[in-house]
Ligand code: HEM
């Protein structure tokens with residue numbers, strides 16, 4: 001009794017103190033917006049309409065900074081380049097990345113996405129040195145072999161573009177993670193990873209038979225396979241330039257668990273994103289024959305410039321594809337693969353005259369920025385030529401910005417270019433499939449999970465048109 005009273009007293013004192021000390025800030029108003037019903041907030045509205053429209057109508061109503069309440073979280077949504085710069089770049093330390101507990105468990109708590117500070121900086125160094133241009137230069141021809149193999153396997157068939165490009169992106173990711181070693185366990189890894197992935201969007205209920213349970217089990221198996229590869233690596237004692245080599249190299253070494261979490265994390269970050277972009281590109285090129293024509297001409301010119309039997313692509317070639325690169329940029333803009341990301345205020349933050357209370361989520365709305373006519377006139381039009389002029393800072397953020405921006409962006413662009421090179425110079429395709437379907441599974445307080453929910457135009461490679469090996473203007 002006595003104890004309880006004292007306890008209550010201390011607790012209320014604590015709250016009072018907190019209230020008093022935060023008093024000055026508390027006087028700032030919250031951003032405009034509506035919070036909806038208690039607890040459920042505006043979740044129902046979010047589910048009952050196209051999420052794009054949910055966000056866009058709010059921005060129209062309240063402006064570029066607004067509050068709402070979705071899926072149990074009070075949130076502030078931001079959609080001006082200035083605000084995004086503050087949250088992701090200049091005041092990034094005040095806004096930590098945040099994911100639901102179940103997603104962290106599935107990807108692994110030690111994965112790069114979930115951290116800030118020294119541990120994050122160390123991981124980022126290890127990841128960046130593998131994916132920076134100087135490093136990926138050396139794997140262009142390996143990526144090319146994977147691309148050629150994929151295209152050959154699609155030849156003359158109707159395939160599901162998204163499924164097939166996922167396999168392509170998975171194979172490129174494995175190549176960058178452990179070079180050719182991974183081939184050993186590739187099929188086992190693939191099947192475990194696919195089970196893990198299925199559980200990612202499931203309800204996090206850990207009971208026998210649930211997807212969640214199955215995927216946690218697959219995760220364990222994945223970790224065991226990775227442990228085998230790690231021990232083989234340790235015995236080899238060579239310097240490897242791939243991701244595994246990088247994660248194992250430093251003296252301040254990582255534990256096996258940390259390595260495993262980050263390997264799974266990179267596969268996750270690399271696969272569906274890249275495959276989504278490729279899927280959209282296939283669709284946009286089919287719908288815009290004039291753009292396809294320009295891309296094809298650019299790629300054929302590169303092919304013609306190569307003589308003899310060894311027609312391998314080089315890094316320099318991929319840096320000489322301005323038209324194709326603009327198609328990628330425009331696709332990244334219009335499809336906005338990652339519609340938004342999540343952060344959480346680590347303390348009360350004053351922001352453009354408003355208060356963002358500690359613990360609130362902050363959502364930079366990339367898609368709204370990419371579809372704002374002030375940033376991109378006639379935003380719904382697919383027009384790669386708009387990228388002949390560089391976009392203004394923080395108006396084009398397909399890879400984010402700041403300390404958590406995508407370290408894999410160069411690799412993603414490279415593997416897309418390489419596939420497009422062979423696709424346009426050797427194949428013609430037909431697109432099947434309906435308009436964009438929003439999947440009913442919408443992210444909880446996370447974002448990458450709906451990478452998988454893009455429209456899936458089907459692709460049929462008809463009449464592979466292998467061109468003559470050398471053209472007149474090639475001196476061979
Ligand atoms: C076109 C394909 C891709 C897109 C659109 C994309 C987009 C993004 C975005 C927007 C972020 C930042 C998220 C945030 O700030 O919350 C991010 C982070 C990340 N991406 Fe990518 N990504 C792609 C491909 C890749 C690839 C191929 C890799 C691996 C090689 C990769 C690895 C990562 C990692 C490890 C992070 C976390 C970085 C950190 O937290 O410091 N991504 N990606």
Ligand SMILES: *[C@@H]1O[C@H](CO)[C@@H](O)[C@H](O)[C@H]1NC(C)=O
Pocket residue numbers: 237238239
């Ligand atoms: C591995 O790298 C270290 C440090 O960069 C170097 O001293 C060593 O000679 C390298 N070993 C091999 C086998 O290349």
Ligand SMILES: *[C@@H]1O[C@H](CO)[C@@H](O)[C@H](O)[C@H]1NC(C)=O
Pocket residue numbers: 085089392393394395396397400401402
């Ligand atoms: C990221 O932010 C910095 C600082 O505001 C800016 O200079 C840069 O252009 C931004 N990056 C992008 C891709 O907009």
